[in-house]
Amino acid sequence: MKYARELLRDVDGYTPGEQPRDAGVIKLNTNENPYPPSPRVLDAVRGLGAEALRKYPDPVATAFREACAHRYGYPGPEWIIAGNGMDELLALAVRTFVDPGDRVLAMYPTYSLYDVLCRLHGAELATVDLDADFGLTEDFFTTPARLCFFTRPNAPTGRAAPRAEVERFCAGFKGVIVIDEAYVDFAEDNCMDLARRFDNVIVMRTFSKSFSLAGMRIGVAVANPDLVNEFLKTKDSYNMDAVSQAVGLAAVEDYAHMERNVARVRATRARLIGDLRRLGFVVGDSQANFVLARKQGAPSAWELFDALRKRAIYVRYFDMRRLEDAIRITVGTDNECAALVAALETLLDVQA
Ligand SMILES: Cc1ncc(COP(=O)(O)O)c(C=O)c1O
Structure with a gap:
């Protein structure tokens, strides 16, 4: 073409x-x-009314982000960015923190969208093979990159690296780390607190799986407000529509x-x-x-x-x-x- x-x-x-x-x-x-999904989600959709559709939505989904900050133990919405599914937030992370030509790190095998996002951006995805049981190897800890997609639990293996390994990785890695927690509500523990402990860590969640809302496209990223401000520069003005904002809020309130x-x-x-x-x-x-x-x-x-x-x-x-x-x-x-x-x-x- x-x-x-x-x-x-x-x-x-x-x-x-x-x-x-x-x-x-x-x-x-x-x-x-x-x-x-929660019956409150359907109530929220029914309750929207024509006005909510006629006008543009809140560009930064304030009420939804406030509810997420509260739920995830963060001081306020300045720590949260909401998106049209986590896939959008993953794309924004590449657009915000990676220059064309830069290297991005991921484990292998993992979610294959990362590779597509990097290629579209002219960046290189460097993958480090997992071991025979799909655990991390030492090479993963020593490969420098501008950004890392750390998938926990990983897909499609279903395995979650021990938290101690995630913390060791975060303490050593110099670029931005996206901890992809798409599946973490089904896991034994999570890394939500690491965005507070490390100023280069972004924890991402989706509402597609545990909240039964794949049809809506709702995702959130939690990070230090300085990182969130950079994200805000690259997102679409109205990246989360009015229906998704109302649905996301109702879902998180019926945890x-x-x-x-x-x-x-x-x-x-x-x-x-x-x-x-x-x-x-x-x-x-x-x-x-x-x-x-x-x-x-x-x-x-x-x-x-x-x-x-x-x-x-x-x-x-x-x-x-x-x-x-x-x-x-x-x-x-x-x-x-x-x-x-x-x-x-x-x-x-x-x-x-
Ligand atoms: C590892 C991983 N991250 C992110 C996503 C994206 O989720 P969303 O539906 O919010 O775009 C998926 C969806 O399959 C996934 O498997």
Whole structure:
């Protein structure tokens, strides 16, 4: 394409998981929450009225940011930036803290959007391979870069680096560190306090997973006010629409609803991991709302993915180095996971 920027020639763009139109599909491929968001969220949407749609929204989502600051233990909204999903905030982080030509650090394998964002910006993503169990290696601690995406829990491995490792990394790294906590509400602990302890740390959260709001596009980043001020220069004037602001506020104010859903997902996750191990998959302990199931021999992971798809059960297969032998399965309802396990029993010819 002769009209596009030269930079785009080698960029394929990010490929999101498939969103089937058929309502009958058991959809375990994009890490959505199987349970509905808080009823207060729907009340907030109904309560909006025509005026809220006629006028521009609050450009800096003040009420939502105040509620987030309170919830996450920060002094006020000056520590928070809200966005149109965490993906927008990840893109803003590159735009705000990285010059074209700079190096950005990430682990491998990890969320593949980072690479796309760097390429679009003319920056280089330097990845350091995780070890055989998907833990960090020493090289990760010694590779200098302008920005680091530290994904915890990591995707698609589901593993969370020990907090002590995160702290050691933050104490040594000279650039800006984005701790991507997209899945952290499903984990045992989090790093939310590190944005206060380190002036180069940004902790990011999404409302897509634990709050069951992927359809809304709501994300927040927590960082020292000096970093937040730089972010504000690069965002769109009205990057969070009026509906998202009202919904985000209602969701964060009904935190207990989210925690109840998370508890159900975690219980199902434990059963699913047990079932998959019984079927012969190698499955690490997951701190997220998905599990990575690996298997050797026939049928291959891709064949299983394909056969499940033909049975209207969607999981995710990544055509990526080190993930050839794996499928990633979102933790759905108990019934959805039971249907998946039954299908795998048939496909693998295993007795229940
Ligand atoms: C590791 C990671 N970070 C960020 C996101 C983006 O979340 P959002 O839906 O808020 O854009 C995802 C979504 O899949 C993710 O897996």
